[in-house]
Amino acid sequence: MEKNYIPELEQIVNPEDVITSFEERLTYSYDSTRLEYMPDVVVKVQTAEQVSRIMKLANDYKIPVTPRGAATGLSGGCLCVNGGISLVMVEMNKILDINPIDLLATVEAGVITENVGKAVEHLNLFYPPDPGSMKSSTIGGNIAENAGGLRGLKYGVTKDYVNSIEIVLPTGEIVNMGSNTVKAVTGYNLVDLICGSEGTLGIITKATLGLLPVPADRVSILAFFKDMTDAAKTVRDIVAEGVITATLEIVDKVTINAIEDFLKIGLDRTVGAMLLIEVDGQKGAVEIEADIVLKVCKSNNALSVREAKSAQERDKLWEARRAALSSLSRIRPSTILEDATVQRSKMVDLINAVNEIAQKYKMMIGTFGHAGDGNLHPTILTDLRIPEEAEKTEKVIEEIFKATIALGGTLSGEHGIGITKAQYLKLELSRPVYDLMGKIKSAFDPNNILNPEKMKCIWSA
Ligand SMILES: Cc1cc2nc3c(=O)[nH]c(=O)nc-3n(C[C@H](O)[C@H](O)[C@H](O)COP(=O)(O)OP(=O)(O)OC[C@H]3O[C@@H](n4cnc5c(N)ncnc54)[C@H](O)[C@@H]3O)c2cc1C
Numbered sequence: 001m002e003k004n005y006i007p008e009l010e011q012i013v014n015p016e017d018v019i020t021s022f023e024e025r026l027t028y029s030y031d032s033t034r035l036e037y038m039p040d041v042v043v044k045v046q047t048a049e050q051v052s053r054i055m056k057l058a059n060d061y062k063i064p065v066t067p068r069g070a071a072t073g074l075s076g077g078c079l080c081v082n083g084g085i086s087l088v089m090v091e092m093n094k095i096l097d098i099n100p101i102d103l104l105a106t107v108e109a110g111v112i113t114e115n116v117g118k119a120v121e122h123l124n125l126f127y128p129p130d131p132g133s134m135k136s137s138t139i140g141g142n143i144a145e146n147a148g149g150l151r152g153l154k155y156g157v158t159k160d161y162v163n164s165i166e167i168v169l170p171t172g173e174i175v176n177m178g179s180n181t182v183k184a185v186t187g188y189n190l191v192d193l194i195c196g197s198e199g200t201l202g203i204i205t206k207a208t209l210g211l212l213p214v215p216a217d218r219v220s221i222l223a224f225f226k227d228m229t230d231a232a233k234t235v236r237d238i239v240a241e242g243v244i245t246a247t248l249e250i251v252d253k254v255t256i257n258a259i260e261d262f263l264k265i266g267l268d269r270t271v272g273a274m275l276l277i278e279v280d281g282q283k284g285a286v287e288i289e290a291d292i293v294l295k296v297c298k299s300n301n302a303l304s305v306r307e308a309k310s311a312q313e314r315d316k317l318w319e320a321r322r323a324a325l326s327s328l329s330r331i332r333p334s335t336i337l338e339d340a341t342v343q344r345s346k347m348v349d350l351i352n353a354v355n356e357i358a359q360k361y362k363m364m365i366g367t368f369g370h371a372g373d374g375n376l377h378p379t380i381l382t383d384l385r386i387p388e389e390a391e392k393t394e395k396v397i398e399e400i401f402k403a404t405i406a407l408g409g410t411l412s413g414e415h416g417i418g419i420t421k422a423q424y425l426k427l428e429l430s431r432p433v434y435d436l437m438g439k440i441k442s443a444f445d446p447n448n449i450l451n452p453e454k455m456k457c458i459w460s461a
Helices: 006-012 022-027 048-061 113-123 139-145 190-194 228-240 253-263 283-299 311-322 324-328 344-360 387-406 422-428 431-444
Strands: 041-044 065-068 085-088 095-099 104-108 162-168 174-178 203-210 217-225 247-252 273-281 304-307 334-337 364-370 375-382
Touching (some): 006 041, 006 048, 022 041, 048 065, 048 203, 104 113, 174 190, 217 228, 228 273, 273 311, 324 364, 324 375, 375 387
Antiparallel strands (some): 162 174, 217 273, 247 273, 364 375
């Protein structure tokens, strides 16, 4: 640290919210990746005004600032690559307003995702985006990553529910963007620009989010197949039959076994793939759609298919799906969760490509994901402490991304680029588009102090 700006930070927030001790900073040097970068100082904020003053100070001293939500990010976004300030948003956690007439909730950025839904359930409303991490992730982190979830196929992702936001610009001004009207086309769509900007363009301090009425009925269906190909064809055919299910999740054999080892809920270990499907809507309509789903499963050679018999069984099935990553991570010391996404029609090809790569490198890969969205999570089970395995893992990741791009897909469906995928950006973005992104970044952040080094492409490598 060249200049001692700590006393000035202590005048902006409570001195106990400025953390400088090595031991405490260590906690903030990690997120949910395997990476570690130590911040010079950790600052917990409670108001947008504090964030604004910190950004002005950071510009004066040219200190990097990295916003941090719950650190559940899977691309290293909240890590302080260049040191500087780790700006902790989790204490800005008030639900400010619920408006059942206009179906809106206004919340501070540090509110835990699940708590938005809990705050409106008594009104028979729900907040649709449901990332697997919803019990701990924050709304600010969800907006920054444009988080998706299990309900993405029918209900969309975070950006589809962000009406307006308050952000602090990297230069310190507090500004409001968007509108809480149903329609709004005034000016550029800056809210959508901030959604998915990974904390590089502004610090989200407040958001007004859209809500929906809870569907009257829902049915969960569990189907087992001999392999992933039959399961993936079923996904394609369900949508082709005109049924947009609320969720349509795929789980492969490796993951089924890992979940069963962990939760012991009686999943069939002999099968090659499992689909977890939920249909929701009005009562009669749900019955008709569930029938279509059952028929499509059978016509694609399902080994068995059935509806959950009770709400408890339904909840147990979804709990099993949400435990996929934690179950896999018990198998080997290192778990690398990838996020490859293709069109639904190309999912069979992507699954085949991942299998071929796994065989070529003799690497264990468990695959599960939001099949309805074509968003797969091939999860590489490895040991990065062993240099040969680490090298092999890098090659596997690169080949998965190359296959994804060759199929017309994208590097990330929901976890973002951050630092973990920066080296692959050039596979997908053209130079003019990347340069345009750089100009947008400079317009927001002339001193490049907000979350530097993220989404940064290395063209020469
Ligand atoms: C078990 C598990 C399951 C997951 N499941 C899903 C899933 O289903 N779908 C999905 O999309 N993701 C999933 N994720 C990834 C992760 O939860 C999401 O990316 C989430 O949106 C991150 O929120 P966070 O509050 O933890 O943010 P952090 O990890 O703290 O930060 C993520 C990024 O957001 C920025 N940021 C945080 N707060 C703000 C703010 N207020 N203003 C500006 N920038 C900010 C950070 O700088 C960083 O770049 C999962 C992660 C885990 C560990």
